[in-house]
Amino acid sequence: MDALIFMMIASGAATLLLFVSGLYASSTNGQIMTIYNYEYGGNALIAIHYAKDSEGKWFWNELKAKLSESSPESEVSGYLSGEAKSVWSNITYSSPTGNTFLCFEGGGTDFCYPSKSQSGFTSTTVYTSSVKITPDIDVIIKLYY
Amino acid sequence: MRKGFIGPIGDDLPSIIAIMLALGLFFSAVVYTLDTYNQKIADMDALKGSIEIGRVIMDRGILTEVKPAAANYVKESYGLEYDAYLDNDQNICEEGAYRFTYLVAAFDEGSIGLHRLTICTWK
Numbered sequence: 252m253d254a255l256i257f258m259m260i261a262s263g264a265a266t267l268l269l270f271v272s273g274l275y276a277s278s279t280n281g282q283i284m285t286i287y288n289y290e291y292g293g294n295a296l297i298a299i300h301y302a303k304d305s306e307g308k309w310f311w312n313e314l315k316a317k318l319s320e321s322s323p324e325s326e327v328s329g330y331l332s333g334e335a336k337s338v339w340s341n342i343t344y345s346s347p348t349g350n351t352f353l354c355f356e357g358g359g360t361d362f363c364y365p366s367k368s369q370s371g372f373t374s375t376t377v378y379t380s381s382v383k384i385t386p387d388i389d390v391i392i393k394l395y396y
Numbered sequence: 397m398r399k400g401f402i403g404p405i406g407d408d409l410p411s412i413i414a415i416m417l418a419l420g421l422f423f424s425a426v427v428y429t430l431d432t433y434n435q436k437i438a439d440m441d442a443l444k445g446s447i448e449i450g451r452v453i454m455d456r457g458i459l460t461e462v463k464p465a466a467a468n469y470v471k472e473s474y475g476l477e478y479d480a481y482l483d484n485d486q487n488i489c490e491e492g493a494y495r496f497t498y499l500v501a502a503f504d505e506g507s508i509g510l511h512r513l514t515i516c517t518w519k
Binding site: 258291345 | 410411412414415417418421422424425426428429432433435436439440443444450451454456458485497498499500501508509510511512513
């Protein structure tokens with residue numbers, strides 16, 4: 252009887268250990284991947300300061316100029332799908348996720364490229380990195396998973 | 397000689413088998429758990445090392461060398477190997493390697509431009 256009780260306790264402990272190790276093995280390296288996503292975003296924002304569009308103009312200066320227009324959303328959207336298409340392609344091809352957005356917030360501006368309503372995604376996990384382009388407006392890279 | 401008596405150990409044989417089985421099961425689980433734990437730690441270390449290598453190569457978003465000497469110290473301290481490629485959209489990393497991509501500014505024949513950097517790391 253004692254041996255049976257011992258066997259049951261040992262089997263229970265073994266099952267518990269296997270369960271815990273299974274959980275541990277299947278856990279994602281979330282924290283490390285979070286660091287990577289933030290590093291991607293931060294570096295991308297630095298890098299695009301050095302980008303030029305297809306006409307050889309500095310991307311950052313052009314973006315700033317488009318944001319000061321009366322309809323910044325359509326100006327920026329037209330720019331990113333026109334002369335600055337290669338810059339946008341570089342962003343999307345290098346991005347760790349398929350849902351990458353370049354957003355502009357502050358000073359009455361609040362929109363993203365591409366427009367979120369067009370893309371129809373349902374992700375909730377988001378990593379953002381931002382930098383000011385004007386004293387009021389932030390440029391934000393948003394990575395959705 | 398008593399009928400059915402097979403010695404002092406023989407009487408306890410069913411209990412001994414049960415205890416041995418239980419101990420065997422328990423210690424197998426312990427070994428498996430430790431192995432899983434060690435593998436996970438090694439996996440996390442490799443990921444951390446890969447990100448460190450990326451950080452050294454990019455040098456705050458501006459690439460000066462695709463394979464700088466400083467990255468060798470990092471790869472050695474993590475026991476990793478790595479390769480870095482510019483503007484390659486193919487999945488060039490070998491199977492089992494980690495692949496990290498970045499957007500970087502890099503010097504290119506006197507001017508500076510936007511590039512995609514892919515870093516593959518493996519043990």
